[in-house]
Every structure is written in structure tokens, then in C-alpha cells.
Amino acid sequence: MDPALKRWVEETALLFEAAGLPRMAGRVLAFLLVAEPAEQSAKEMGEALSASKGALSGALNLLTRLQLVERLRRPGERADRYAVRPGAWRRLLLEKARTLALYREQAEKGLALVGEARGERLREMRDLYAFFERELPKLLERFPGEA
């Protein structure tokens, strides 16, 4: 693999890490974004990223659960292949949007404990998250893209 591309993968993995992914999962995702062909086997990724089978297994399962990557098998081949799913980014943001509800609910729990009267600070929190919970999915619909 081109050294410049290798550096890009590592940098990108760091970004993904900041967003909450484990380091190895970030590396795999970054690699799959630029790999040729798009479908890669665990073995190939292990060589490209100098990572162990075990680490890849965990990372790939995570990325698959998150629906960022799909697992597929070419007829006649023994090994699974993996590729970034079309619409992965939209899905990632939808997922984030869903966590907004957690924040809103937590604010509401707090309000129930301290009472609405004493809850100016919590109300600000609840209202803003509720606003985004409503508006973000609408915004995503306006984005011109697939699935």
C-alpha cells in the first residue's frame, strides 16, 4: 500500500476514534474507504494493517453491527469479504440523532427530581435536545442521497 495512503488511513482512524470507535475499527473503516477492490477479506486487511485475526474479528463484527460495513461472500470463495455499506454516513448520523433522545430523557428525569420550578438549567437542556430530535431527521431527509 502507498505510504501516503497508509498515513491517511492512520490519521482517519484517529478521527474516527475521537467519534467513539475503537482504534482498530477506525483503521478498518478508513482502509475500506480507499481499498481496491472495495470488497476485502480479513486476511488482506490483516496484511495491509499489520493486525491480528482476533483484533480484526472484533472490529469487523462491531462495524457490521453498526451497519457501517457489510459482510458478503463471493461464490466459490472460502473467506468472507467486507465493504463499506452505501449510505453508511447517513446511517451513522441517524444513529447519533437517536442518542439525542437519551439526553432529553435524562434532562426530564432530572426535572422530575428537582421540580419544574427549580429547573431552569435542565429545561434549557431538554428543550434544545428536543428541538434537535425533531429537526435532525427532517434535515437528513432533505439530503439528496440513497437509502
Add this chain to the structure above:
Amino acid sequence: MDPALKRWVEETALLFEAAGLPRMAGRVLAFLLVAEPAEQSAKEMGEALSASKGALSGALNLLTRLQLVERLRRPGERADRYAVRPGAWRRLLLEKARTLALYREQAEKGLALVGEARGERLREMRDLYAFFERELPKLLERFPGEA
């Protein structure tokens, strides 16, 4: 402090941690959301949260840098007091919005390396983040609230 409230603080801290704050900073912020009075000294927080001076110092500096908390001094008092800043949540989201640019830029760097022709996957990434980079600040402006 009421045990139910104590549990709420701990739960909320966990949520904040998932969003990227260090644990202690999350506890402090959660506590400041429900504390009476709103302005609390480090000593009071140390007792309420069973935390050391040193840990509080770090957490409070972080929260102050992030502009989520403000530091103030009542005349005649020796110790600083801290309170959640009005508009803290909006500010937090604006900050997140700013990181969208990082993702877009990283996708563009990748495109420069693999070429636009081979870059369907990266283009999807770039386009979605660019879209949000444009739309999110607009959305925030529509939220009826302070600074």
C-alpha cells in the same frame, strides 16, 4: 444530597462521558445542573461528589475552557464559585458542528490521494458532511434561545 439525585448525577455523568467528557468533568457538570444554589465552590463539590481537590481543579478548568461553566467570585468571598453557563448546550452543539469540517477535509485529502474517479465512497462521505456543515448552523439559529 438526596440519594436519588446522587444516582441521577452519576447516570448523567456516564452519558456525558459517552459524549467525550472525562468522567469527573461529567460528574461536575451534572451536579451543577441540579445544585442549589446554582453557584458552587470547589470545596462544596468535593464534598458532594467525594472527589479530591486536584481532580476538581482539572475538571473545572476543562469545563471552563469549553465554556460550559463559568467561574465567578462573590464579593468578600475567598473561593471561586462555578455555575453552568446559560447557552451551554447551544455552545456544545456548535462545537460539534465545527468538527464536521474535520471529517469533510479528511475525505477531501483522501480524494486527492485516490483520485475523484476511484472515490465514490469518499465522495459520499464528503458530501454528507459538507451538507451538515452548511445546514447545522442554520438550524441552530432557528432555535429560540439565548446566546
Add this chain to the structure above:
DNA sequence: CAGTAAGTTTTGTCAATAGTGAACTTTTGA
């Protein structure tokens, strides 16, 4: 149905990070 390749799980090691407690510096009110 064997033999082998792929994938998962487990175990042990290592690095990173948070937090305590103590030493140190700064501030402030007398």
C-alpha cells in the same frame, strides 16, 4: 466424511488515563 481454512473466544501483556494525596505556588484578607 475427513482435512483444512476461516472465524471466534480466551488469556496475558502493555499502554493510556483518571484520580488521590501531597508538595508547592498564589492569592487575599487581616
Add this chain to the structure above:
DNA sequence: TCAAAAGTTCACTATTGACAAAACTTACTG
């Protein structure tokens, strides 16, 4: 100017989590 309180910094410890390596399980292919 002095003394005490507040705040910061540092050294150490404990916890966490990621990863490699190897043992184990599953499932394909001939």
C-alpha cells in the same frame, strides 16, 4: 507583611481497554 485558605502541579496507583497470540469451533470443499 504575614498566615491561612484556595488553587495548581506532580508522583504514584489502580483501572480500563486494546491488541497479539494461541487454543478452540465452525463450516466448506474435495
